[in-house]
Amino acid sequence: MEFLWFLFAVGLIAAVVAPWLLRRRSGGIRLAEPGSPDAADPLAYGFVRQELLDVRMPGPDEDLMEVLDVVQRTQDWRAASQLLAGTPKEGEVRWQRIQAFAGAASLELAQQPGVGGAWLRTWRAEAPKDAGGAEVHAEFLVQQAWRTAAVGTDEFRIILEEARSVCEEAALLAPGDPVPYIVELAVARGLGYSHERFDQVWAKVIDRNPQHMGAHIAALHYWCEKWHGSRADADRFAQSAAARAPQGSLLAALPLFAVWEHVDDLTMVRDFYGTQVVSRAMEGALYAVHSARPDDPMLAHVRHLLIHFLVGAQRWNEAMQQIVHVDGHVGALPWTTSEDPAAEYAVYRALAVAGYEANGGSPATLPR
Numbered sequence: 001m002e003f004l005w006f007l008f009a010v011g012l013i014a015a016v017v018a019p020w021l022l023r024r025r026s027g028g029i030r031l032a033e034p035g036s037p038d039a040a041d042p043l044a045y046g047f048v049r050q051e052l053l054d055v056r057m058p059g060p061d062e063d064l065m066e067v068l069d070v071v072q073r074t075q076d077w078r079a080a081s082q083l084l085a086g087t088p089k090e091g092e093v094r095w096q097r098i099q100a101f102a103g104a105a106s107l108e109l110a111q112q113p114g115v116g117g118a119w120l121r122t123w124r125a126e127a128p129k130d131a132g133g134a135e136v137h138a139e140f141l142v143q144q145a146w147r148t149a150a151v152g153t154d155e156f157r158i159i160l161e162e163a164r165s166v167c168e169e170a171a172l173l174a175p176g177d178p179v180p181y182i183v184e185l186a187v188a189r190g191l192g193y194s195h196e197r198f199d200q201v202w203a204k205v206i207d208r209n210p211q212h213m214g215a216h217i218a219a220l221h222y223w224c225e226k227w228h229g230s231r232a233d234a235d236r237f238a239q240s241a242a243a244r245a246p247q248g249s250l251l252a253a254l255p256l257f258a259v260w261e262h263v264d265d266l267t268m269v270r271d272f273y274g275t276q277v278v279s280r281a282m283e284g285a286l287y288a289v290h291s292a293r294p295d296d297p298m299l300a301h302v303r304h305l306l307i308h309f310l311v312g313a314q315r316w317n318e319a320m321q322q323i324v325h326v327d328g329h330v331g332a333l334p335w336t337t338s339e340d341p342a343a344e345y346a347v348y349r350a351l352a353v354a355g356y357e358a359n360g361g362s363p364a365t366l367p368r
Contacts, residue, residue, distance in 0.1 A: 058304055061097070220261060224262060303326045307349075320356050
């Protein structure tokens, strides 16, 4: 996030360093003394304390959280299997739940090497034909590769090759389900599939769900410059998906994700947020958010990325509108690229509150 330091005034830099931000005095945002009545306080808006922010999901999924708590407390996989069996295979919710179960097992293993995540091993051993278990296992292996092995090493490749085998198994167990192929998109990125081979996997995804936002974000990673494409390839992929998106689809926000993938290069451009590419992508994402179904499971993902860009553009009121909808959960880009997603999110939230109050806003004026 180094680019922000070039875009914010000294007062905002100070705000990042300290938790006390305050209202406009003589036209700017400046640091307040701790405890000052002028200090902007995110908690005054009913926002969740940093230490209580949930890093597991981008937004609420009470059924998932209840089941995940049961599984981790009892180490019994059956509740997870039942939840996935009742989750429609073609939708975004199933993909998010697969990721969450896999992430929980991976985190358990990291905390208790050789012991953690035993419920997933038991699940696969006792129900080898359970499609949900196979999908969670495949995603678990992908997450393990990216979290525990250096990219390009033999260990990294071995884990991803095993993940690919489990993806194939899961695809046979769950015909019509795009999830095994979405998981393989990450395998393709790590193993360096050729463009032709990647397109073959991608075709299987869109045959099953051509509007799957999570799948498009996963595919976009492959096409970006730091992996197996270029900025032009990523932009082309994102713009094409946005152009084909039906009314109400969040795919209209995909160009903003393409900007995010290349933000380190683009921020060297003067007036970064005022450039046509960035401003157009932001407007597309705002349009997508306003036209999407309120219960769209990918809506929180777009809102989180918008917070990052709206704060950078000093569009405080619009940033606050997004924060109101997602506060409490931070398991989404761009926060998850940080070692401490909650802290990263809390910095941007504090900046938004400070900017909002510097322009006359208050808890009483923020619509809910």
